[in-house]
Amino acid sequence: MLIELEAITKIYNQGQANEVQALHDVSLQVAKGNMICLRGASGSGKSTLLGIIGCVFPPTRGRAVIAGKQLARLPDRFLTLHRRETIGFIFQRFNILPALTVLDNITLPLLPLGMSPRQRKQRARVLMEQLAIQHREKFPAGQISGGELQRVAIARALINDPPIILADEPTAHLDSRLSREFMTIMDNLKAAGKTIVLASHDPLVTDHPGLDQILDIRDGSLHVS
Amino acid sequence: MANPLLERQINFLDYTLSSLWRKRYKNLAVVVVFAVVIFLLASFQLVSNGLLERAQTALVMAPEILIQKMTAGRQESIPIAYAERLHDIFGIRQVVPRVWGYYFDEVTLANYTVIGRDQVGGGTDDQLAQVLSEGRLPTAANETVLGQAVFRTKGLQEQRIFSLFRPDLSLKTLTVTGLFKKESNLLTDDLIVLSLADARDLFGLPDGLASDLMVTVANPREISTVAKKISEALPGTRVLTRPQIEKTYHMIFGWRSGFASVCLLAALAAFFIFAWDKASGLAPDEKREIAILKILGWQTADVLVVRFWEGAVISLAAYLLGCTAAYIHVVFFGSTLFLPVLAGWSVIRPDLHLLPAIHLADLLLLFCLTVMPYLTATVVPAWRCASLPSDTALQGG
Numbered sequence: 001m002l003i004e005l006e007a008i009t010k011i012y013n014q015g016q017a018n019e020v021q022a023l024h025d026v027s028l029q030v031a032k033g034n035m036i037c038l039r040g041a042s043g044s045g046k047s048t049l050l051g052i053i054g055c056v057f058p059p060t061r062g063r064a065v066i067a068g069k070q071l072a073r074l075p076d077r078f079l080t081l082h083r084r085e086t087i088g089f090i091f092q093r094f095n096i097l098p099a100l101t102v103l104d105n106i107t108l109p110l111l112p113l114g115m116s117p118r119q120r121k122q123r124a125r126v127l128m129e130q131l132a133i134q135h136r137e138k139f140p141a142g143q144i145s146g147g148e149l150q151r152v153a154i155a156r157a158l159i160n161d162p163p164i165i166l167a168d169e170p171t172a173h174l175d176s177r178l179s180r181e182f183m184t185i186m187d188n189l190k191a192a193g194k195t196i197v198l199a200s201h202d203p204l205v206t207d208h209p210g211l212d213q214i215l216d217i218r219d220g221s222l223h224v225s
Numbered sequence: 226m227a228n229p230l231l232e233r234q235i236n237f238l239d240y241t242l243s244s245l246w247r248k249r250y251k252n253l254a255v256v257v258v259f260a261v262v263i264f265l266l267a268s269f270q271l272v273s274n275g276l277l278e279r280a281q282t283a284l285v286m287a288p289e290i291l292i293q294k295m296t297a298g299r300q301e302s303i304p305i306a307y308a309e310r311l312h313d314i315f316g317i318r319q320v321v322p323r324v325w326g327y328y329f330d331e332v333t334l335a336n337y338t339v340i341g342r343d344q345v346g347g348g349t350d351d352q353l354a355q356v357l358s359e360g361r362l363p364t365a366a367n368e369t370v371l372g373q374a375v376f377r378t379k380g381l382q383e384q385r386i387f388s389l390f391r392p393d394l395s396l397k398t399l400t401v402t403g404l405f406k407k408e409s410n411l412l413t414d415d416l417i418v419l420s421l422a423d424a425r426d427l428f429g430l431p432d433g434l435a436s437d438l439m440v441t442v443a444n445p446r447e448i449s450t451v452a453k454k455i456s457e458a459l460p461g462t463r464v465l466t467r468p469q470i471e472k473t474y475h476m477i478f479g480w481r482s483g484f485a486s487v488c489l490l491a492a493l494a495a496f497f498i499f500a501w502d503k504a505s506g507l508a509p510d511e512k513r514e515i516a517i518l519k520i521l522g523w524q525t526a527d528v529l530v531v532r533f534w535e536g537a538v539i540s541l542a543a544y545l546l547g548c549t550a551a552y553i554h555v556v557f558f559g560s561t562l563f564l565p566v567l568a569g570w571s572v573i574r575p576d577l578h579l580l581p582a583i584h585l586a587d588l589l590l591l592f593c594l595t596v597m598p599y600l601t602a603t604v605v606p607a608w609r610c611a612s613l614p615s616d617t618a619l620q621g622g
Contacts, residue, residue, distance in 0.1 A: 054520075056520060076525075077524060080519070080522060080523070080524050081522075081524075083520075083522055084521075084522025085522075089520060089521070095513075095517045095520075097514060097517065099247045100243070100247075104243070108517075108518065108521055109521045109522050110236075111233075111236040111237065111240055111523075111527075112233060112236075112237075112522065112523055112524065112527045113229075113233070114228075114229030114230060114231075114232040114233035114236065115229075115232065115236070116232055117236075117239070156521070160522070
């Protein structure tokens, strides 16, 4: 299993007046090459679960093993290193820096690796060609369309060639044509061996035939559909 | 293949430069304001150091010991006969009476310093001759040596004769036999040197009186001992030594520059309040950028390196710009902003072209007072922000 969560609980601001329990006793296993979807309304705990799978923060309780490493045992520095090598994120609002060019946005995760500009460009150009955005290479990201932004976000998630792709509400700001396009790209990534976790309540995603499993998340608890 | 660690730093520097370029107008404004503050501080330091070195050069002509008669705490003319009472003191080589005072020239509206002394040969004459750029010291009646500003303001060129008014408004005509060097301008710029008799004649002083007595000693290491003996031999006089005069100059310039430095430090403090406010109140865009970078796999240290480079580029650019501008201001523009404050307020202001005295310690002090606090003001807030969990990027952007 590439992702193994066992009795995960996440509590924010523990012991304080504003304590919130975001996840209760969640267990989940995802095999390599699978594509699953976490379905739930806003505030149901989807983003928190993605945060734990994405090594952004460790769980309060429970055992989380991502790509063979147990998160609770990793200090913050190594959590970041593990995330850099293992996880590709696609965010709801893409989280692209609008003043940077498309190329610079895609290569951001490579800067701390000490890769030369030539190597970074080479890697990014392969992805830009696959995602048909090579003509936007030198455009500031703030000047391109929503669909293109989505593909920039996908290219940035793939630039480190991570085994796991996490996408949080990836179609929330796309029309149906672009949403379908996005799911086709996900199918291709799955076919290439990537493990994909999508968090969405968009029927175009949740009803997608390529999904291996759909998990409903309500009030921080998982229910298998 | 390049070293990955070096390549990593180059990548961060490259990212920093592009980030600075994106906010170029805001950053340029910070650099300019910062450079102005550094320029003011560096100019001040260069001018006050330059003045002290100049004073040191010019003090060559100061007497080793000066005797002034004091009555009721005020200086008054001293009888030349007092010199005879010093013959028995061992270690005195020469006692020379001197007349000095100020002459206000209504034509040029300038205030000149007049010194009357006779050439007696030996130490004091040699020292005075050292600061002459041309000609010789006065040897005959109605001859004079002038400072550069007096020569200039009197409009003397080929014609080397000019006149001054006595107290009874009769004219006294003088012939210029020499000029003082520019290097001694701080003390000689407004100076007119005459023979003792001519100075007495110009000021209407009775014979047998002088303003003070200049004493040369055989062994300069015994100045203070000889001065003490003179004090004992001539009660009611004030005995000043060259080291005391040097100390006074240091105190005057030190006090003036210290006073002005305090004013400038207030400007520096104001700048840092502005810089701290700018840096600590990270804009929402900057906070979001840090959150995105962290979630994409940047370590807190990586974010800090970028912020450090950002602060370093801005503060070093301002530092170099400020120091270079200060150097140009002092060397090519004659320290026009600060010289009037530091050099004095006389009607003829010394026309000094200072060669700035650059001391590494001063540059380092300025660096520590300006660049280091700015770097701290840039890095600390970023560290606080980067140390927070990066999950804000997950919250719907």
